[in-house]
Amino acid sequence: MEVPNDLLYTHEHEWVRLKGNRATIGITDFAQGQLGDVVFVELPAEEAELAKENTLGVVESVKTVSDIYAPVSGKVVAINKDLETQPELVNIDPYGKGWMVEIELSNPSPDMQHLLSSDQYGNQCKNQE
Amino acid sequence: MSQNISTNLKVTPLIEIHKELGAKLVPFAGWNMPIQFAGVLSEHNCVREKVGLFDVSHMGEVEVEGGGAKNFLQYLLSNDLDKMSDGSILYSLMCYENGGVVDDLLVHRFSENHYFLCVNASNSDKDYQWIVKNSTSFDVNVRNTSSETSQLALQGPNAVNVLQSLCDVSLNDLSYYNFKKGRVNNVKSIISRTGYTGEDGFELYITPEKVSEVYRALINEGQPYGIQPIGLGARDTLRMEMGYSLYGNEIDDKPTPLDAGLGWVIKFNKGEFLGREHLLKQKEQGLQRKLVGVKLLTRGVPRSHYQVFKNGKSAGEVTSGTFSPTCKTGIGLCYVSKEYADIGSHLEVQIRNQLVAAEVVKLPFVPRHVKK
Numbered sequence: 001m002e003v004p005n006d007l008l009y010t011h012e013h014e015w016v017r018l019k020g021n022r023a024t025i026g027i028t029d030f031a032q033g034q035l036g037d038v039v040f041v042e043l044p045a046e047e048a049e050l051a052k053e054n055t056l057g058v059v060e061s062v063k064t065v066s067d068i069y070a071p072v073s074g075k076v077v078a079i080n081k082d083l084e085t086q087p088e089l090v091n092i093d094p095y096g097k098g099w100m101v102e103i104e105l106s107n108p109s110p111d112m113q114h115l116l117s118s119d120q121y122g123n124q125c126k127n128q129e
Numbered sequence: 130m131s132q133n134i135s136t137n138l139k140v141t142p143l144i145e146i147h148k149e150l151g152a153k154l155v156p157f158a159g160w161n162m163p164i165q166f167a168g169v170l171s172e173h174n175c176v177r178e179k180v181g182l183f184d185v186s187h188m189g190e191v192e193v194e195g196g197g198a199k200n201f202l203q204y205l206l207s208n209d210l211d212k213m214s215d216g217s218i219l220y221s222l223m224c225y226e227n228g229g230v231v232d233d234l235l236v237h238r239f240s241e242n243h244y245f246l247c248v249n250a251s252n253s254d255k256d257y258q259w260i261v262k263n264s265t266s267f268d269v270n271v272r273n274t275s276s277e278t279s280q281l282a283l284q285g286p287n288a289v290n291v292l293q294s295l296c297d298v299s300l301n302d303l304s305y306y307n308f309k310k311g312r313v314n315n316v317k318s319i320i321s322r323t324g325y326t327g328e329d330g331f332e333l334y335i336t337p338e339k340v341s342e343v344y345r346a347l348i349n350e351g352q353p354y355g356i357q358p359i360g361l362g363a364r365d366t367l368r369m370e371m372g373y374s375l376y377g378n379e380i381d382d383k384p385t386p387l388d389a390g391l392g393w394v395i396k397f398n399k400g401e402f403l404g405r406e407h408l409l410k411q412k413e414q415g416l417q418r419k420l421v422g423v424k425l426l427t428r429g430v431p432r433s434h435y436q437v438f439k440n441g442k443s444a445g446e447v448t449s450g451t452f453s454p455t456c457k458t459g460i461g462l463c464y465v466s467k468e469y470a471d472i473g474s475h476l477e478v479q480i481r482n483q484l485v486a487a488e489v490v491k492l493p494f495v496p497r498h499v500k501k
Contacts, residue, residue, distance in 0.1 A: 036153075036165055036168055036169055036362070037168050037169055037170040037171075039170075039430060039452035040428060040429060040430050040452065040459075042481075058481070060430050060452070061169075062169040062170065062362060062366060062451060062452055062454075063164070063169065063362050063365075063451075065430075065432065084428060
């Protein structure tokens with residue numbers, strides 16, 4: 001299971017890559033492994049305003065439907081349209097081509113206390129295996 | 130997402146082999162069963178294109194024996210056993226008086242006075258009690274042999290080649306819905322040409338003490354044929370593509386087997402049987418709704434209990450749905466009002482807060498390849 005150390009994580013298995021006032025978001029390697037083959041990803045519209053911890057989208061595997069939650073508040077500036085035709089990218093490359101949305105942070109220096117470091121998140125996953 | 134395996138789940142004799150093969154285990158009908166190995170899509174395609182091996186030892190078995198066996202089963206079951214010969218198999222419903230379904234099952238005839246029924250895992254205790262309760266005025270002995278019986282399903286176009294190299298029965302002479310007693314890897318088995326996938330294949334009934342060696346032998350023998358172990362996840366997507374009913378989804382204890390399109394196993398002309406009166410009345414009054422297959426016309430996955438609409442007006446409900454690995458679209462089985470049930474009829478499935486366009490299509494969703 002891969003947990004890159006340059007990312008932040010949520011308890012609900014999203015990852016966040018921060019760059020200036022933008023955050024790229026996806027689901028973790030652990031999450032895609034638990035879900036199994038991803039066959040459908042529903043993402044918000046561009047320009048949508050998301051509040052932290054609200055539903056950002058839905059990822060469906062053959063057997064399950066799971067909500068994805070926004071780890072930070074902000075406006076959606078990009079969505080990964082490739083997932084419409086290739087949802088399997090979430091399985092193949094969860095931290096790269098399987099990214100889901102990019103958000104422009106509403107607060108440029110937001111409180112990140114609720115997010116986990118790679119070590120913290122890795123430990124959480126070990127306990128769930 | 131954590132796995133909470135409660136200790137009172139039953140396990141099949143193959144549990145350790147499943148773990149060795151990388152199974153993800155989940156509770157199902159009181160059993161700790163493999164839901165997937167390599168992944169549902171890969172397993173599904175393996176059964177459609179090559180061959181897959183399922184552990185279905187959770188299924189229940191009930192033996193009925195005695196001079197009154199045939200008459201009893203004619204009374205207990207909706208299908209007509211009259212044309213059965215020794216070694217033949219019949220799909221049937223077992224109904225309550227009110228036409229609700231106790232279970233759907235396979236009847237295997239050893240002889241006119243000796244049969245065994247293969248029933249759903251989730252229903253096997255209930256079934257056994259129901260069968261015993263209704264047998265009192267017949268000359269029969271009813272035994273629940275579930276714990277003495279393990280079951281494997283070998284399914285896919287290469288199944289016949291894999292099994293033939295390990296068994297002493299000529300599979301060329303074994304036609305669909307027939308069984309023979311024989312040996313597989315020198316272990317006594319009942320070998321039946323049946324399945325729940327729509328592909329050619331076999332179901333094997335074996336003593337639990339010997340099932341592990343047969344399982345390993347089949348996996349080894351199947352290597353050149355591309356065999357994979359298959360979990361319950363793919364079992365469900367395979368049966369949905371065939372439009373096969375699953376107890377608990379399309380049928381249950383409510384009186385809907387005619388709506389479900391199962392009239393072909395309800396033989397009103399054979400004489401008295403449990404549920405006949407109510408189902409006949411239903412048939413004469415005409416059905417109000419029908420089980421149909423729908424394909425989504427855009428992206429999305431229908432799931433059981435999603436609502437179905439026609440031009441925004443309520444039209445029915447999804448009973449089973451999935452992403453179809455073969456069609457590569459969302460497919461669903463659903464009950465809809467009969468005026469919307471024609472092939473080609475356009476409907477909408479509500480997925481979260483959206484109405485997604487769908488079309489009623491002919492079942493099965495993909496061609497069947499069983500051996501006729």
